[in-house]
Amino acid sequence: MVTNTLMNYTTGREDLQHWLVSEDGFRPEWLGKGESVFSLGNGYMGLRSVTEEHYANETRNLFVAGTFNKFAENEVTELPNAADLLWMEFKLDGVRFDLTQGNILSYRRTLNLKEAELVRKITWQSPNGNVYDLTFRRFVSMDNLHVIAQRVTITPKQNSVLSLTSGINGQTTNSGVQHFLEGNKTTTESGIDFVFHSVHRFYRRESMNPTSIIKMDRRQIFFDYSDIEIPANEVFTIEKYSTVFTSRDHEVTVDSTEELADLALDVTRKIESEGYDYLLDRHVQAWDELVWSRTPITIKSKDMFDQLAIRFAQYHLAVMTPKHDNRMNIGAKGLSGEGYKGHTFWDTEIFILPYYTYTNPTIARSLLEYRYLSLPGAHRKAKENGYEGAMFPWESAWLDDGEVTPIWGAADIVTGEATKIWSGFIEQHITSDVAFAAWQYYHVTGDQEFMDNYGYELLIDTAKFWASRLEWNETYDRYEINQVVGPDEYKEHVNNNAFTNYTAHWNIQKAIEYVELLRIEKPNLFQQLNEKLDLETAETRFRHVLDLIYLPQVREDGVLPQDDTYLQKQIIDLSKYKNQENVGSMFYDYNLEQVNEIQVSKQADVMILMYLLEDLFSADVKRANWEYYEPKTLHDSSLSLSTHSVLASDLGNRELAYSLFRRASEIDLGPNMKTSDAGIHAASLGGIWQAVVNGFGGVRMTSGNLRISPMLPEAWDELTFSINWKGETLDIYASHDKVVLTRRAPSTEPLTVEIYGEKQTITDTFTSEVLSV
Numbered sequence: 001m002v003t004n005t006l007m008n009y010t011t012g013r014e015d016l017q018h019w020l021v022s023e024d025g026f027r028p029e030w031l032g033k034g035e036s037v038f039s040l041g042n043g044y045m046g047l048r049s050v051t052e053e054h055y056a057n058e059t060r061n062l063f064v065a066g067t068f069n070k071f072a073e074n075e076v077t078e079l080p081n082a083a084d085l086l087w088m089e090f091k092l093d094g095v096r097f098d099l100t101q102g103n104i105l106s107y108r109r110t111l112n113l114k115e116a117e118l119v120r121k122i123t124w125q126s127p128n129g130n131v132y133d134l135t136f137r138r139f140v141s142m143d144n145l146h147v148i149a150q151r152v153t154i155t156p157k158q159n160s161v162l163s164l165t166s167g168i169n170g171q172t173t174n175s176g177v178q179h180f181l182e183g184n185k186t187t188t189e190s191g192i193d194f195v196f197h198s199v200h201r202f203y204r205r206e207s208m209n210p211t212s213i214i215k216m217d218r219r220q221i222f223f224d225y226s227d228i229e230i231p232a233n234e235v236f237t238i239e240k241y242s243t244v245f246t247s248r249d250h251e252v253t254v255d256s257t258e259e260l261a262d263l264a265l266d267v268t269r270k271i272e273s274e275g276y277d278y279l280l281d282r283h284v285q286a287w288d289e290l291v292w293s294r295t296p297i298t299i300k301s302k303d304m305f306d307q308l309a310i311r312f313a314q315y316h317l318a319v320m321t322p323k324h325d326n327r328m329n330i331g332a333k334g335l336s337g338e339g340y341k342g343h344t345f346w347d348t349e350i351f352i353l354p355y356y357t358y359t360n361p362t363i364a365r366s367l368l369e370y371r372y373l374s375l376p377g378a379h380r381k382a383k384e385n386g387y388e389g390a391m392f393p394w395e396s397a398w399l400d401d402g403e404v405t406p407i408w409g410a411a412d413i414v415t416g417e418a419t420k421i422w423s424g425f426i427e428q429h430i431t432s433d434v435a436f437a438a439w440q441y442y443h444v445t446g447d448q449e450f451m452d453n454y455g456y457e458l459l460i461d462t463a464k465f466w467a468s469r470l471e472w473n474e475t476y477d478r479y480e481i482n483q484v485v486g487p488d489e490y491k492e493h494v495n496n497n498a499f500t501n502y503t504a505h506w507n508i509q510k511a512i513e514y515v516e517l518l519r520i521e522k523p524n525l526f527q528q529l530n531e532k533l534d535l536e537t538a539e540t541r542f543r544h545v546l547d548l549i550y551l552p553q554v555r556e557d558g559v560l561p562q563d564d565t566y567l568q569k570q571i572i573d574l575s576k577y578k579n580q581e582n583v584g585s586m587f588y589d590y591n592l593e594q595v596n597e598i599q600v601s602k603q604a605d606v607m608i609l610m611y612l613l614e615d616l617f618s619a620d621v622k623r624a625n626w627e628y629y630e631p632k633t634l635h636d637s638s639l640s641l642s643t644h645s646v647l648a649s650d651l652g653n654r655e656l657a658y659s660l661f662r663r664a665s666e667i668d669l670g671p672n673m674k675t676s677d678a679g680i681h682a683a684s685l686g687g688i689w690q691a692v693v694n695g696f697g698g699v700r701m702t703s704g705n706l707r708i709s710p711m712l713p714e715a716w717d718e719l720t721f722s723i724n725w726k727g728e729t730l731d732i733y734a735s736h737d738k739v740v741l742t743r744r745a746p747s748t749e750p751l752t753v754e755i756y757g758e759k760q761t762i763t764d765t766f767t768s769e770v771l772s773v
Ligand code: BGC
Pocket: 332, 340, 345, 346, 347, 487, 489, 602, 603, 637, 639, 683
């Protein structure tokens, strides 16, 4: 257990109970945690929560979704670290404000999840003995996506003199990589123009204009304000309003950078005149409409951390999701850090998308449209590898970039050389993950228009890839998929990874169903897609291969081999690594090549297959595989715990499910101060929602039908949440005794839902007693 922490999760009172995440105290070696977990944003941009003043070890990041740039030919594209707009340097009575000097008499920084405002309150005693109260507030507007607002108040305990330097620092880099040209701030390779503005306002009793001089340096512009006198116990307020625009902004139609700058300046002037309180009000309202009123989830738990944890997940999901533009997707660290370079992985489709599919289909659809729009890159990748159809990149950035996974990773403990990252070459299950997510979206939402315009094509084009990817094994007379990395990235170059083979088979099977359906029910669309995808030939191939695809079979003891060789590998005592404080500790003792030869998994692999294609496996088989694989799984990927939690719920082990949910929740929100330096864990946050709604809430779509079988852990008294099901909202209440399902808008069309295994027809509301699953 970690006791050495600054995090405090119990500061919320009254209306703000279970809405506040706080940090009590300042430790320069732990800056990364707060920078990530307190990060602000609105899906257009993400702002890491650095302090106004500089410290060593800080990482000052501002990312604008979708603005990828490639620094050099041998680098992969990444989201550039745009500019530092937060920066302010204070001199109080001649001494630089620096918390590593003097004494901190009190310190609390709090993120209010409901209002998405970050507040830092400090009483600081300067090395010269003077004392000051300082409050720093800021938000990134959800109402106007281009706006960042800051308000700082300084109240000296003695008559004081303040000097301030503040402005825009464009000298930011991504760990040393500079993505911008000098002069107009334009990315070096992708040619995206960035326009930043900042404006300051000052008050002491009333508005004032301190004397200032403007200073400019390379990629820097700032104002020096000096000799501002503040009488003892008077409040001095500084407000800084900043705006961010880029030439990639969808909604902005201008012809030149100058026009963009003019437009941005108008917006900056306007928001400055509207003021902090007004802008904050609008921002809070936007958050309420987008998230809190729309998707409320209440958990009455003996430990109210659980309520905070689900809100924290929803907060960050809203901060990281570029809902405004279907040319963009979610990065594995959202917009909160340089980790994974802003790239999109299967994290979106399998871990995050269900949240949107079930609660905000418009956003889910936009994220799926991104995949559709990136089909040209997927076709290119297939072709380059000698395949057909759509082979989605393992890591994805701008639409036509194709594969962007870096080739070299961490140091190998044995050779001292960089380890080769094989995922971009051979982690191929991403293609069926995309197909699965599109299929799930369709059945949950009933969005036929999506299917007609994008969905059928996605499902058939991905199946074409798999049909061409299969390898014929003459000895066994079967098609195999060899030399892959499955979800468990500790096993490379394996043959017949169960997850990959089963989901590829599923993908081809769905494509056959849809080609047939199109031919009979939608002849015009069939014709159109036939011209694009040559459906006739594809279908012949699909039908030929389907039953010849090798699907690893469950052994007598119920265990499904993860791949051809996993079960023959060495078994070692993993307890040291199972009990690790920080992930990846095994790599201090072994290199990846050695790990490859041991029965040890990074993350859910067979288990996630049994979650996604759950109908194919009996409860006994699921249990046997849990018992076999979980003890060998280190959960070194943050994607692992939530899946295990859902499965533990499915298997009726509520307490295990609860402890895994807690561990998943504590990846970012826990006491450990070193978990989130590179950014928050986007997929894990989506997984937390799944652990609550799909796990404890027992919500599942199988074969197009809805199933709800809530099963609360001991610690919870009640759970309430809502889901969208084929265009209508269903409100669900669950306790230990009863479950109530209410159709928010009662309809004469009866709705069929399977509740605890029984099909129920519901017109307005339905109450059931709780049964065991
Ligand atoms: C995991 C992948 C995941 C990626 C991005 C890796 O460590 O093994 O499954 O997609 O991180 O989150």
